[in-house]
Amino acid sequence: MSAPWQALQQLAAEPFSLRQAFSDDAERAQRYQLAACGIELDYSKNLINEQRWQQLLALAKQSELCQLRSRMVAGEAINHTEQRSVGHMRLRLPEHALTTLDDQAVATEIRSCRQQMTALVNQLHAQSYLGYQGQPITDLIWVGIGGSLLGPQMACEALNPFNQSPVKIHFAGNIDGAVVHDLCQTLKPETSLVVVASKSFGTEETRQNALSLRQWFLDHGADQAAITRHFWATSSNIQAAADFGIMPEHILPMWDWVGGRYSIWSAIGLPLALQLGNEQFEQFLAGAHAMDQHFLQADLANNMPVVLALLGIWYINGMGCQSQALLPYNHYLRLLPSYVQQLDMESNGKQVDHAGQPLPCATAPVIWGDAGTNGQHAYHQLLHQSQLVIPADFILAAKPQHALTDHHLRLAAHCFAQTQALMQGKTIAEAKAECLAQGMSEQHAAMLAPHKASPGNKPSNTLLLPELSPFYLGALLALYEHKVFCQGAIWQLNSFDQWGVELGKQLSGPIYQALNGKPAPFDSSTSGLLASLQRHLTS
Numbered sequence: 001m002s003a004p005w006q007a008l009q010q011l012a013a014e015p016f017s018l019r020q021a022f023s024d025d026a027e028r029a030q031r032y033q034l035a036a037c038g039i040e041l042d043y044s045k046n047l048i049n050e051q052r053w054q055q056l057l058a059l060a061k062q063s064e065l066c067q068l069r070s071r072m073v074a075g076e077a078i079n080h081t082e083q084r085s086v087g088h089m090r091l092r093l094p095e096h097a098l099t100t101l102d103d104q105a106v107a108t109e110i111r112s113c114r115q116q117m118t119a120l121v122n123q124l125h126a127q128s129y130l131g132y133q134g135q136p137i138t139d140l141i142w143v144g145i146g147g148s149l150l151g152p153q154m155a156c157e158a159l160n161p162f163n164q165s166p167v168k169i170h171f172a173g174n175i176d177g178a179v180v181h182d183l184c185q186t187l188k189p190e191t192s193l194v195v196v197a198s199k200s201f202g203t204e205e206t207r208q209n210a211l212s213l214r215q216w217f218l219d220h221g222a223d224q225a226a227i228t229r230h231f232w233a234t235s236s237n238i239q240a241a242a243d244f245g246i247m248p249e250h251i252l253p254m255w256d257w258v259g260g261r262y263s264i265w266s267a268i269g270l271p272l273a274l275q276l277g278n279e280q281f282e283q284f285l286a287g288a289h290a291m292d293q294h295f296l297q298a299d300l301a302n303n304m305p306v307v308l309a310l311l312g313i314w315y316i317n318g319m320g321c322q323s324q325a326l327l328p329y330n331h332y333l334r335l336l337p338s339y340v341q342q343l344d345m346e347s348n349g350k351q352v353d354h355a356g357q358p359l360p361c362a363t364a365p366v367i368w369g370d371a372g373t374n375g376q377h378a379y380h381q382l383l384h385q386s387q388l389v390i391p392a393d394f395i396l397a398a399k400p401q402h403a404l405t406d407h408h409l410r411l412a413a414h415c416f417a418q419t420q421a422l423m424q425g426k427t428i429a430e431a432k433a434e435c436l437a438q439g440m441s442e443q444h445a446a447m448l449a450p451h452k453a454s455p456g457n458k459p460s461n462t463l464l465l466p467e468l469s470p471f472y473l474g475a476l477l478a479l480y481e482h483k484v485f486c487q488g489a490i491w492q493l494n495s496f497d498q499w500g501v502e503l504g505k506q507l508s509g510p511i512y513q514a515l516n517g518k519p520a521p522f523d524s525s526t527s528g529l530l531a532s533l534q535r536h537l538t539s
């Protein structure tokens with residue numbers, strides 16, 4: 001392990017008290033706060049001081065971060081294992097910036113995709129897109145998985161208060177037949193539009209769900225012309241989509257320079273564009289573009305994605321933390337942790353560096369979480385009192401999207417109180433004094449105090465959005481994208497491939513064949529499980 005990483009671990013081994021740091025420095029909150037695109041970040045409740053922070057910044061400066069960022073912007077194939085450039089930032093360029101893009105062919109393709117999306121959204125909003133029995137489309141079924149689903153599903157949920165669509169949007173991801181089964185129970189084919197979203201158009205789950213939905217149409221008397229009318233695709237594999245029977249005019253493009261988990265800004269964002277309408281969708285793109293500008297222009301010390309990345313590195317590599325909680329205090333953001341899970345864990349959950357050499361240190365954390373305050377009555381106990389140190393990002397929108405103001409003030413109070421409690425904890429002496437003040441006996445108070453005490457010194461960030469609008473959601477997602485990029489750059493790994501998911505896909509084929517009567521030799525556990533399953537299926 002090289003010197004800067006060792007220095008990090010040495011510094012992390014030194015004692016540090018957050019409570020002390022706050023009482024020693026009245027300016028601490030001001031010292032460790034930042035604003036970008038209207039989003040405020042308070043990172044003062046982290047286990048850092050100036051020495052630690054300077055060491056982290058030195059790590060960023062010595063790394064390839066700035067160079068890799070320039071190479072990404074220049075369109076170089078920084079995803080070198082797949083020989084692909086990484087261009088998701090281009091997808092949120094406003095029109096005037098598109099005209100200055102070096103590669104005007106790409107600008108034309110982006111523009112044309114936007115026009116196709118806009119036209120379809122307009123038709124669906126106007127209810128002029130008629131199904132095979134002449135009725136307007138009332139439901140859109142989005143079939144996709146991973147990056148082709150998590151983004152639009154999360155964003156549609158997050159921006160539900162901005163819903164302007166007469167068409168209801170449904171998502172089918174899991175290959176579990178229950179998903180398609182339930183949709184077919186409630187929807188009607190003659191008023192449903194199916195969009196098969198798959199960059200590769202080869203993902204088993206998506207193909208299977210699309211095939212079952214096509215069969216559903218056939219079972220309801222639809223002919224090939226009707227199916228053609230009701231099926232759309234978004235894919236970079238135009239041939240496979242056409243072979244499936246989707247007509248060229250119904251195929252929205254994707255490009256190999258946009259990774260699945262970075263694709264919400266492309267035609268994969270169609271459900272969100274439909275829900276929001278075109279103008280508000282542009283606001284979503286504008287928020288992400290504003291964060292891109294911040295990321296590209298702000299110096300490292302004042303660059304919000306860099307700051308979040310360095311704090312993450314402090315906990316993972318300095319302190320050996322393996323997990324990171326993402327706690328949106330916002331009901332509408334409840335799917336954000338699942339989205340960031342894919343973004344972070346599929347990007348940086350890697351074992352080798354760019355040169356294929358084993359990485360000397362741990363990388364992506366386990367991302368988990370749910371909307372607050374629900375978690376307070378579930379896993380926060382562990383955050384507060386266990387020996388684990390789990391850094392947490394708390395996210396709050398200042399203005400609510402409803403008029404229940406008192407609910408919102410209570411929500412905000414809980415959000416801030418959690419970060420405060422994690423930071424300051426409660427000493428045994430404080431717990432005992434509290435018990436005595438409540439009238440307990442000396443003996444009872446002494447017995448109870450260690451159980452009621454909290455160690456504190458547990459780190460958190462607080463991100464405050466002015467409101468959960470399309471603009472700020474766009475900015476927030478781009479913030480996490482760039483954070484993941486910065487960490488991957490500092491760890492010197494390729495954040496844009498995902499070879500690890502392939503093995504499971506490969507192995508499922510022979511197991512599926514075995515379930516269909518073509519046995520093969522497996523390990524004894526797999527054979528035993530197959531035998532048990534067959535027994536259940538045939539009993």
Ligand code: F6P
Pocket residue numbers: 145146147148197198199200201202203206260261346498501
């Ligand atoms: O699970 C791997 C993965 O390739 C993800 O990276 C991707 O987002 C998802 O599958 C879906 O892929 P596709 O859009 O090609 O169907």
